[in-house]
Amino acid sequence: MNATPSSSDFILQVEHLSMKFGGLVAIGDLSFQARRGEITALIGPNGAGKTTVFNCITGFYKPTEGMITLNKRDGSTYLLERLPNHEIPARANVARTFQNIRLFSGMTLLENLLVAQHNKLMKASGYTFLGLFGFPSYRQASAESIELARHWLEKANLVDRADDPAGDLPYGAQRRLEIARAMCTGPELLCLDEPAAGLNPRESAALNELLMDIKNSTSILLIEHDMSVVMQISDHVVVLEYGRKISDGSPQTVRTDPRVIAAYLGVDDEEVQEVLVEVGDEDVIEQLDTGPDSVHGPGNSASMMVGPVSDTVEHADEGERVTVSKGASKAAQVDARAASIAGKPQSAAKPATKSSTAKAAPKKPAAKETASKPTAGKPGGRK
Amino acid sequence: MAATVSSERDDVVPPIQRALREGLYAGAIALGLFVLFIGLRTDQNISNELILVQRWLLLALVVIATAIGRFVYVGYAQPAMERAKAEKAKAPAAVAEPGFVRQNFNKIGIVVLLLYPIAMVLAFGFQGSLKWVDNFGIQILIYVMLAWGLNIVVGLAGLLDLGYVAFYAVGAYAYALLGTHFGLSFWILLPAAGCMAAFWGVMLGFPVLRLRGDYLAIVTLAFGEIIRLVIINWREVTNGSAGISGIPKVSFFGLMSFNVSDPNYIAKVLHIAQSGAYYKIFLYYLILALCFLTAFVTIRLRRLPVGRAWEALREDEIACRSLGINTTTTKLTAFATGAMFGGFAGSFFAARQGFVSPESFVFLESAIILAIVVLGGMGSLGGIAVAALVMIGGTEILRELGFLKVVFGPDFTPELYRMLLFGMAMVIVMLWKPRGFVGSREPTAFLKERRAVSGSFTKEGHG
Numbered sequence: 092m093n094a095t096p097s098s099s100d101f102i103l104q105v106e107h108l109s110m111k112f113g114g115l116v117a118i119g120d121l122s123f124q125a126r127r128g129e130i131t132a133l134i135g136p137n138g139a140g141k142t143t144v145f146n147c148i149t150g151f152y153k154p155t156e157g158m159i160t161l162n163k164r165d166g167s168t169y170l171l172e173r174l175p176n177h178e179i180p181a182r183a184n185v186a187r188t189f190q191n192i193r194l195f196s197g198m199t200l201l202e203n204l205l206v207a208q209h210n211k212l213m214k215a216s217g218y219t220f221l222g223l224f225g226f227p228s229y230r231q232a233s234a235e236s237i238e239l240a241r242h243w244l245e246k247a248n249l250v251d252r253a254d255d256p257a258g259d260l261p262y263g264a265q266r267r268l269e270i271a272r273a274m275c276t277g278p279e280l281l282c283l284d285e286p287a288a289g290l291n292p293r294e295s296a297a298l299n300e301l302l303m304d305i306k307n308s309t310s311i312l313l314i315e316h317d318m319s320v321v322m323q324i325s326d327h328v329v330v331l332e333y334g335r336k337i338s339d340g341s342p343q344t345v346r347t348d349p350r351v352i353a354a355y356l357g358v359d360d361e362e363v364q365e366v367l368v369e370v371g372d373e374d375v376i377e378q379l380d381t382g383p384d385s386v387h388g389p390g391n392s393a394s395m396m397v398g399p400v401s402d403t404v405e406h407a408d409e410g411e412r413v414t415v416s417k418g419a420s421k422a423a424q425v426d427a428r429a430a431s432i433a434g435k436p437q438s439a440a441k442p443a444t445k446s447s448t449a450k451a452a453p454k455k456p457a458a459k460e461t462a463s464k465p466t467a468g469k470p471g472g473r474k
Numbered sequence: 475m476a477a478t479v480s481s482e483r484d485d486v487v488p489p490i491q492r493a494l495r496e497g498l499y500a501g502a503i504a505l506g507l508f509v510l511f512i513g514l515r516t517d518q519n520i521s522n523e524l525i526l527v528q529r530w531l532l533l534a535l536v537v538i539a540t541a542i543g544r545f546v547y548v549g550y551a552q553p554a555m556e557r558a559k560a561e562k563a564k565a566p567a568a569v570a571e572p573g574f575v576r577q578n579f580n581k582i583g584i585v586v587l588l589l590y591p592i593a594m595v596l597a598f599g600f601q602g603s604l605k606w607v608d609n610f611g612i613q614i615l616i617y618v619m620l621a622w623g624l625n626i627v628v629g630l631a632g633l634l635d636l637g638y639v640a641f642y643a644v645g646a647y648a649y650a651l652l653g654t655h656f657g658l659s660f661w662i663l664l665p666a667a668g669c670m671a672a673f674w675g676v677m678l679g680f681p682v683l684r685l686r687g688d689y690l691a692i693v694t695l696a697f698g699e700i701i702r703l704v705i706i707n708w709r710e711v712t713n714g715s716a717g718i719s720g721i722p723k724v725s726f727f728g729l730m731s732f733n734v735s736d737p738n739y740i741a742k743v744l745h746i747a748q749s750g751a752y753y754k755i756f757l758y759y760l761i762l763a764l765c766f767l768t769a770f771v772t773i774r775l776r777r778l779p780v781g782r783a784w785e786a787l788r789e790d791e792i793a794c795r796s797l798g799i800n801t802t803t804t805k806l807t808a809f810a811t812g813a814m815f816g817g818f819a820g821s822f823f824a825a826r827q828g829f830v831s832p833e834s835f836v837f838l839e840s841a842i843i844l845a846i847v848v849l850g851g852m853g854s855l856g857g858i859a860v861a862a863l864v865m866i867g868g869t870e871i872l873r874e875l876g877f878l879k880v881v882f883g884p885d886f887t888p889e890l891y892r893m894l895l896f897g898m899a900m901v902i903v904m905l906w907k908p909r910g911f912v913g914s915r916e917p918t919a920f921l922k923e924r925r926a927v928s929g930s931f932t933k934e935g936h937g
Contacts, residue, residue: 149796181798189796195789197932198782199917199925205779206786207797212779219807222778223771229778233919241921253921258931276797 101162102127102280102310103148108157110143110334117143118334121157125280125327127164130302130311132321132342135331136354141314142190144331145282148312149187150176161185163279181210186278188269190285190314196258200249200268203257204240207275212236243271246304248297263294267301274305281309287317299324322346330354353424493549501541508536579856587615587762591755600751608754609870612826615761616819618862621846622768622855623815628844629852630772630781631808632788632934634691636840637678637698641671641813643705643835645820650718650830651711660724664821671817672810674701679809683802698840705832717831724825726756757826764822768815769855775811777918784808785853785918789933842866849903851910852934860911864903869896 103125110118118140125131133141146152148159148171159171161183169183179185195203205212215232216222222229244250247267252260257268266286273281286302287295295317302311302324315321321328321342328345330338332354338345345351513533519525575582590611594603624638648667652658658666682693705712712718723732730740732753741748775781783804786794794801824830842865850861872892879886907913913929 151792151795177795177798177800179798180796181800187796189793193790193793193796195786195793197789197915197927198785199920199927201919201921202782202785202917205919206782206794206799209779209783209797209799216778216780219775219778219780223774225774237919237921244921250921254917254923254925256927256931272797 100126103131103312104158104160104162105144105148106158106160108144108147108159109155110140110147110152111155116334118147118154118331121331121334121336123329123336123339125310125312127162127310128306129326130306130313130324131327131329132313132315132325133329133331134315134318134321134345135337138333139331140334141331142284143334145187145284145312145314147172148179149185149282150174150179161280180276180278184277184279185282186273186276186280187282188266188273188284188286190288192262192265192269194257194265194269194272197256199254200244200257200260201237201240201253203268203272204243204275205236207272208236208239211277239275243274246274247271247301263290263297266290266294267298270298270301270305274309278309280312281305282312284314285316286313287315287320290317295320489553490549493545493547496548497541497545500544501537504537504540505533508533512536583856583859591758595751595755600747600749604751604754607751607758610867611758612754612761613870614862614866615758615765616823616826617843617846617866618859619761619765619768619819619822620816620843621850621858621862622765622772623812623819624843625812625847625853625855625858626772626775626784626815627808627812628847629854629858630776630788631784631805633805633808634687634694635809635812636691636695636837636844637701638694638812638816638843639835639837639840640678640698640701641675641816642820642823642839643701643832644671644674644813645817646824646830646834647705647712647718647820648817649821649824650721653722653824654718654720657722659728660722660821660825661727664818667821668814668817671820672814675809675811675813675816676806678813679806683805695837695840698835698837702832702835705835712832715832717829717833719829721824721828721830723753723828724757724760732756757822761822761826764818768818771811771815772855780804780807782918845900849900849910851907851912851914851929853915853932854910854912857910857912864899865896868899869893872896 101124105124106122108118108121109116121140121144123131133144135141143152147154150171154172157172161169161171163169163184169179171179171183171185174183180187195206198206212229212232213219216229217226241250241253244253247264247270249260249264249268249271252264257265260268266289270281270283270286273283283302287298290298299320302313305311306324313321313325315325325342328338328340328342329336330345330348330351337350337354338348340348513529515527515529517525517527591603591607594606594611597603598606620638620642623641624635627633627635627638645667648670649660649663652663652666653660678694678697682690685693706715708714725731726740729738730743731738732740734741734748740746740752772781776785783794783799784807786797786799787801787804787808791801794804823834827834846861846865847858849865850856850858869892872895903911909929914926915929915932916926917924
């Protein structure tokens, strides 16, 4: 985002989005934009809060804080966090698919796509009353909706099975059908939650083709684990870790970003120790401390593979406030390491991690004690 | 290990020997079970003392019957069934063209329903046809209509409603009260009763929007009871459990009346002999017309977006919301539409009986209507009509079990076994067809050809 384009260039602007469940911060102060006509991918390790972001955008959750703006092509603007759930697809034209496929399995493929055109048909049928008496205007709208459904069935390569129940389709075809169904609502923004999950390489390639085709008319927001899909088709990648943005940019820049690599692969414990020794600064050591306080469980290893995610969230005593422990975020460690090498540990913290360190600051004294040198040395020793 | 050995031995022994052994076992088990139930019976003698009657002969008969039954089943019936199965598997899988009856089921059904009263009159005369037209025809059709109304809520929208009889009661009391107090005609009150029931459907719908499954069922059950208790206790208006009598009869669209004392009594106008059967036959065609209306509206609605949204709601509510469907209004319209048909049926019921009391609107009625919907196959109109015929017609026909007295002696009262037989029949039907008579679903639109969707894909709904 070097240049400052006008806001209408962005179809979706997420600003300072936070979502808390009780004490758990699923998303903390997330801001990103999705450009019109592009595929924006949202990636991150398991539990990073990607699906929560989707649920906030599509109205299934009401965000605790923040603003989600959708700019439609005709210039109208919607604040998605204020719209009721069902009006987001109906009025703001945002459609979505689900991580675990949600088709109407007892209805045929065609019916699935007709249900997606509910609001349009509802108006055409005079809110049922005209349709009940068989007015020709409804019959025409009905024929048009079947044509649209056939169009998307052809795109999804499912037209041969149009009259089969959706539950009878193989997995990959169900994924394509769900996308076709979302497209039948006539969206400007299509949110896809892991569309390639569980697909074999051939199905995955077919999916890429379909998405590239959709991209011509509709902007896409994509959650994906399959890096081949992300790197091939997305124009812009946003990386989340523990509900915070750690990287944002083109697929190439993101791929080489050390913080992203650390988030996915973890940081070597030796590296962490090396930094600690090099710096020797107690404050930095505290900042780099890998573990949540020992009162709340183990997990003071730097490797991401060691502890379950729940171990990385620590419960402070002051009220409901809970933060992700400083050491949990691998990206933060990378930042701190870079900073320590630069010799200016505190001021050099990157903006992306600022919030995490700031929130973690009011720690209770007990935690502070355990976070001092001897404990910090532990992970290396244990290894 | 021991089990496998014994099963191998089972295969080796000839079936007759095995049958003999199993028959003996069954007899022994029956003896153990029934020795106290049947063999001994407590009774009073003439001076009110408790005495023990010994019925060893009856016990022996039961035990022998059980043993022989098991012997025949294992020895002859089972091998025969297996043979038949093997032959069926061997035979080429010829896709049997559905028979003439099955292909034209709906047409034949409609024709039979239209001709039914005429046939009854021809067969039994005016007076003799009363029972067949009223007790069977009208009674069954009322339940068909109620079940088709409930089918919209349960079968299409997947919202389990255990208090459907409340709307039936609202319709019946709406007609009974407005008809007796203000003398309004049935033809005005029929839509009014429907509207009132629909209103209460929405009233029920609002609080239960967030509930699903079992919780929804409990609340609707409570709603049904609330309506009934209000009717019982609001004496000033509803006359409590004494009920309302003297409900005006339906007129022939205001042209002719069915009251003998009226100047425009049908027999006087048409110069025919007096008979009570005219009114019953008229009522029969009236409820038939109402049923056709229900079916027509249901079939139409299924092809409209609102009907598809109901079915989609049954399949997956979250997906519905993600497609921009307002699930609140969709649920409310389902409740309202279903309740409206319940209200129609209720006002017809009041007109037919001439008397309503809270007795007619107990929970058992809701349960029977729901049982008809489930037995018929949720969502299928034809299956539900057949289920209503079997359930209501079946319980009625079981009243005619007089011939059993010949078999079991004059002390035997077949009416007592009516519900037992009925329950057994239901269990058997549900074992044989777990998704009801018609388990498949007719799609509402098709691109190339209409193929029924197998019941294994459709969901029952969860709330």
